[in-house]
Amino acid sequence: MLSYILKRIAGTLPTLFIIITIAFFMIRLAPGGPFDSEREVPPEIAENLERVYHLNDPLWQQYGYYLLNVLKGDFGPSFKYQDYSVSELIAQGFPVSIQLGLLAIILALVIGVTLGSIAALRQNKTVDYLVMTLAMTGITIPNFVMAPILVLVFAVFLGWLPAGGWGDLKHMVLPVIALSLPQIAMVARMTRASLIETMNAPYIKTAKAKGLPPRLILLRHASRATMLPIISWLGPASAAIITGSVVVEQIFGLPGIGRHFVNGALNRDYTLVMGVVIFYGVIIILMNLLVDLLYAWLDPRIRY
Secondary structure, three states: OHHHHHHHHHHHHHHHHHHHHHHHHHHHHOOOOOOOOOOOOOHHHHHHHHHHOOOOOOHHHHHHHHHHHHHOOOOOEOOOOOOOEHHHHHHHHHHHHHHHHHHHHHHHHHHHHHHHHHHHHOOOOHHHHHHHHHHHHHHHOOHHHHHHHHHHHHHHHOOOOOOOOOOOOHHHHHHHHHHHHHHHHHHHHHHHHHHHHHHOOHHHHHHHHOOOOHHHHHHHHHHHHHHHHHHHHHHHHHHHHHHHHHHHHHHHOOOOHHHHHHHHHHOOOHHHHHHHHHHHHHHHHHHHHHHHHHHHHHOOOOOO
16 A cells, blocks of 8 residues: 555656646746736836846746746745745635635535435436436536625625625635535436446345345445445545635635635736646645545455
């Protein structure tokens, strides 16, 4: 197991290198620069700023400087947020983003697995059709469309919840729901399909022939096999929730990493955008590794 983990971690290095390289040159190809503004800067000041941040060097030299700094764990200073480094901005926004992401994943798992199980146990019944209809609706409506609708209904019309900002638990409700709704739909569909297949497996039929109660069969024998596709979903879902939070945090005005990413892209804050991209990439890679390790715990037949 340890050798497998070490090999997987070593295999992430080329992936991170490719992510850094593509992101570095893509942000540089965008028109404008970090020190462009409506008020024209004197040429002497602009030249000094570019020299300090190595922006007047050839692009390949800038790339080399940045790689060396990343290897040292230094994402550099932010071009727009004065007196703040990129690491400090990420450290400030990460608690907000991780709370939203974890709550959205937990909500998607609890509600999605419950609805999918109900639909599978009532296959081809009215409840099954209703759950699948809601699931298809949740999949087709993206969170950046659902978020303004939630604000309009629950904040503007009903006045039950705040429309934005960050504070107590009430401020989390709408962003978490907006992030989790597409994932709830995905989990419900996967759970239904997996549980139907599992309940028709030979070992489940044997357990029924022995006279075991349906609840015991479901919890003890069918649950682990049913959860395997859901565990596979965790890796891509984490990526979807993390990248989705970029838009949701901007809509609700939350001080998370996603908001820093959007502002950094609009301001051509090269170091901030790069730092957030690398940070997101590391989280997604670690989540995929965790998913692979959970597979062995759920299915003893899997060996590394």
